[in-house]
Structure formats: structure tokens, C-alpha cells
Amino acid sequence: MRALSIVHVVFSSRIAGGEHHCIDLANAQAALGHTVHVIGPAGSAVRHALDPRVSFHGLHLPLLRGARVKRLAARLGADIVHGHLGPACKATAAATSSARVGTLHVGYKTHHHARLDALVCVNSAQVDRLKDFGGLHRVIYNWAPERSSGTCASKAPSxxxxxxxxxxxxxxxxxxxxxxxxxxxxxxxxxxxxxxxxxxxxxxxxxxxxxxxxxxxxxxxxxxxxxxxxxxxxxxxxxxxxxxxxxxxxxxxxxxxxxxxxxxxxxxxxxxxxxxxxxxxxxxxxxxxxxxxxxxxxxxxxxxxxxxNARQPVVYDMDRYDRSTAVRATLALYQDVIARQGATVQGLAGLSVEDARG
Known part of the structure; x- marks a missing residue:
């Protein structure tokens, strides 16, 4: 797999489940040699949890975010723009020069997700709710986030x-x-x-x-x-x-x-x-x-x-929730979206040639 330029978008200033997932995915992708950026509010706590190899781009005002994400993604040469949570997915849809992916951390909403090229479903029940979605979709389970020993973790009471x-x-x-x-x-x-x-x-x-x-x-x-x-x-x-x-x-x-x-x-x-x-x-x-x-x-x-039972630990089957497997599956989805877009462009070019001949 060639190295990609990946831009994640998450508009939260705090860190909860969806933000943790975005952080850990961005960090994992950067560790694999991809060029990774994250766009979010200028004062977001997300910034301090990112691996040093991930570049953070802060937006100072919540205005015209779709247009700003589009311009920034184009300037960064993004192959993929990946939105996390509804408002970020809506802004991601504006980045028409890149392949656009969203993760359904909360659930599918037409006005947030319908214009994206692909969706990551985090449970199988979400697939049945994509009736008006024409892009690709995959079920990719989340994983328990890695807790880094970096800046934020070192501030935690121990x-x-x-x-x-x-x-x-x-x-x-x-x-x-x-x-x-x-x-x-x-x-x-x-x-x-x-x-x-x-x-x-x-x-x-x-x-x-x-x-x-x-x-x-x-x-x-x-x-x-x-x-x-x-x-x-x-x-x-x-x-x-x-x-x-x-x-x-x-x-x-x-x-x-x-x-x-x-x-x-x-x-x-x-x-x-x-x-x-x-x-x-x-x-x-x-x-x-x-x-x-x-x-x-x-x-x-x-x-x-x-x-x-004297505090006997409960042993769960965690194989479905493996971090490296999920990261690889997400990258494979990116490649499929990019390939699909390339085929569409080639098809349109072929139609233009035939039209010209006619």
C-alpha cells in the first residue's frame, strides 16, 4: 500500500469516545508511515493527545467550516478526508477534491453523511439504516484505545x-x-x-x-x-x-x-x-x-x-476488536474509495471520447 495523505476532521474541544477513536486511528496511521493531519478547534484537547508525527490544524472560529476544510485539504494534498461525528462529517463532504469517508460513531443522518464517498459502520445494525446512501460502506469494529504515556497521560493522577x-x-x-x-x-x-x-x-x-x-x-x-x-x-x-x-x-x-x-x-x-x-x-x-x-x-x-467466585476475572473474546486489524481494514477502505473514484473518472473520460467521436 502506498503512503497516503490523510486528513481527519473532528470538531470537539473535549475528548470522549469518538475523539479517542480519531486520535488513536491517526496515531496508528502515522506510525505506519502515512502523512496524517487532524483538523479541529484551535483549543481542542485532541491536539495534545496526538503523536508528534501527526500535524494538528486549529480552526479559531466555527464559521464556514466546510469551505475551510475543503481549502485546507486541497493545500495539504489530501488523498482522504475522514470525518468523525456528525458536524465534522458534514464539513468533510465539502472536500470534493479528496476521497471522503465518515465514521458513524453516533448513527447515520442524511444531512451529515449522504454526500460522503464511504462510511465506516461500527456495528452491523447500522448497515440497515443506510437506505439512501450510495457510497461504499464497511463494518469495522472499534477497539479499546491505546493510552499513551505522553503529555496528557502524564498529568493524570496516579x-x-x-x-x-x-x-x-x-x-x-x-x-x-x-x-x-x-x-x-x-x-x-x-x-x-x-x-x-x-x-x-x-x-x-x-x-x-x-x-x-x-x-x-x-x-x-x-x-x-x-x-x-x-x-x-x-x-x-x-x-x-x-x-x-x-x-x-x-x-x-x-x-x-x-x-x-x-x-x-x-x-x-x-x-x-x-x-x-x-x-x-x-x-x-x-x-x-x-x-x-x-x-x-x-x-x-x-x-x-x-x-x-473470589473476584475471578471474566475472559472475553476480544479477537474482533483488534486494533491493527481495524486500522488495516480502514486503510483498505480508503484504497477502495480511491480506486472507485479513479474508475469513475476514467469512465467519464471514455464517455467524453465517445461523445466527441459521435
Whole structure:
């Protein structure tokens, strides 16, 4: 495969699942010798998580982003422009001099994705929702992101979670990672925890977002519930937990579940598209969305089982979620899009010649 010039576009200032995926993909592609750029807001935290071989281009104002992405991609000689999340995919569609790809981190929307040349579906259910899409598509599963030891990771608090919050060594710890937003369902998780978890259990919420004040109010005086804010050392924190809970109302392919699987934790998850595709019901508890009693009962049962089997790790089949396989599949999709565009151009040129002869 020849070296490509690849431009990723992600318009988030914070880092959550889709941004993590973009960062890790860009870093992996640069490590393989491709020329990789990322376009995002000038003050984005994404910039500091990128490999030094990846160039970041900051946009200072959120105006005319499609036209600016188009000009910048042309100046950089981009073979591929790859959008992540809806607004970035919409801007990517304007880069008509390059092959345009989008990843469906959230889901297909005609006004964001229909004009792209190819789409990466992160679960198989998304394929059935591409009825008006005429480009290529592939199902390429995400992977648990690599946690670099670079600038951002070095700023993360390190050491014992239990020591930081005074949690006894024998107390069960339940964790959840995600943005503090209503879509993540953490208010339901707090309710489920308070009503059904053992009295000595602790709940750790890792992430930041607009719902923090609401969640703090819901927590009240319960000292067992800890809102850690954003942390980079997620793998280290998961290593001290007894149970992971994904409480989201909607998830296409949650990276946090993959991280919990990599940590070999038992998992309770709401029945989102992503969780249903990723988890085997024989190994994990899948409960209805927004159902605090069902979630709470599943948490209590999982902790009881965890105690009964002496914290035996859960071994998940992670072969489908291999980073190098997914990176290669993404690059292969790029090549297919480029080849398809080349064939179209040649076909149009042939038609022009025939027209001229006629």
C-alpha cells in the first residue's frame, strides 16, 4: 500500500469516545508511515493527545467550516478526508477534491453523511439504516484505545483509587466511564446504586460534562458516590474495580465497554445497539434502558457473584476488536474509495471520447 495523505476532521474541544477513536486511528496511521493531519478547534484537547508525527490544524472560529476544510485539504494534498461525528462529517463532504469517508460513531443522518464517498459502520445494525446512501460502506469494529504515556497521560493522577477516596480494601467498587450527559444515563445508575447496591459498595463516575451539577445534587450526602472528573489513567482505575456498568440510553459502539472487557471486569449494560452486539448475555447482564430497578438488581446480583467466585476475572473474546486489524481494514477502505473514484473518472473520460467521436 502506498503512503497516503490523510486528513481527519473532528470538531470537539473535549475528548470522549469518538475523539479517542480519531486520535488513536491517526496515531496508528502515522506510525505506519502515512502523512496524517487532524483538523479541529484551535483549543481542542485532541491536539495534545496526538503523536508528534501527526500535524494538528486549529480552526479559531466555527464559521464556514466546510469551505475551510475543503481549502485546507486541497493545500495539504489530501488523498482522504475522514470525518468523525456528525458536524465534522458534514464539513468533510465539502472536500470534493479528496476521497471522503465518515465514521458513524453516533448513527447515520442524511444531512451529515449522504454526500460522503464511504462510511465506516461500527456495528452491523447500522448497515440497515443506510437506505439512501450510495457510497461504499464497511463494518469495522472499534477497539479499546491505546493510552499513551505522553503529555496528557502524564498529568493524570496516579496511584490507588481506594487510597485517594478512602475506600476500604474489601469494599466493592462499581465504575462507569463517560461524559456527564443525560444520554449516558448516569442519573439512572445513581438511583439504581442507592436503592440496590450493598451498603459498603462505592460508585465511581469517571468523566466530565454538563450534567455534573445535577448528578452531584442526586448524590446528595452519599459519601459512597465519587465523581472523579476526566481522567486519562482509565485502565489503572478499572484495575481496582469489581464491576463496570454502562448506563447509556443510546450507544453505537462504546469504547468504555471495550476497556472494561480488556480489564476482564463483569459488566452490567443497558440494551443499546452497541452493548447488544458486543456482549454475550451468558457473560454479562443486559438490562432495559432507563430501568433503575432492573439495573440495581443486576448490580446486586453481579456483585454477589463477584464475591462468590473470589473476584475471578471474566475472559472475553476480544479477537474482533483488534486494533491493527481495524486500522488495516480502514486503510483498505480508503484504497477502495480511491480506486472507485479513479474508475469513475476514467469512465467519464471514455464517455467524453465517445461523445466527441459521435
Amino acid at each position: 496511584g490507588s483509587l481506594r487510597m485517594e477516596f478512602g475506600i476500604p480494601a474489601t469494599a466493592p467498587v462499581i465504575g462507569c466511564v463517560g461524559r456527564l450527559h443525560a444520554a449516558k444515563g448516569m442519573h439512572t445508575l445513581i438511583q439504581a446504586f442507592q436503592r440496590h447496591a450493598p451498603a459498603d459498595a462505592h460508585l465511581v463516575l469517571i468523566g466530565e460534562g454538563p450534567q455534573r451539577a445535577e448528578l452531584e445534587a442526586l448524590r446528595g450526602e452519599d459519601k459512597r458516590i465519587h465523581l472523579l472528573g476526566f481522567r486519562w489513567n482509565v485502565d489503572e482505575l478499572l484495575g481496582e474495580m469489581d464491576l463496570y456498568v454502562s448506563s447509556s440510553r443510546e450507544e453505537q459502539f462504546p469504547l468504555a465497554i471495550l476497556e472494561a472487557m480488556r480489564a476482564r471486569l463483569p459488566i452490567v449494560a443497558t440494551a443499546t445497539l452497541g452493548a447488544r452486539e458486543m456482549l454475550d448475555p451468558a457473560q454479562s447482564a443486559i438490562v432495559p434502558v432507563d430501568d433503575a430497578p432492573a439495573m440495581g438488581q443486576a448490580i446486586a446480583a453481579a456483585l454477589e457473584e463477584r464475591h462468590r
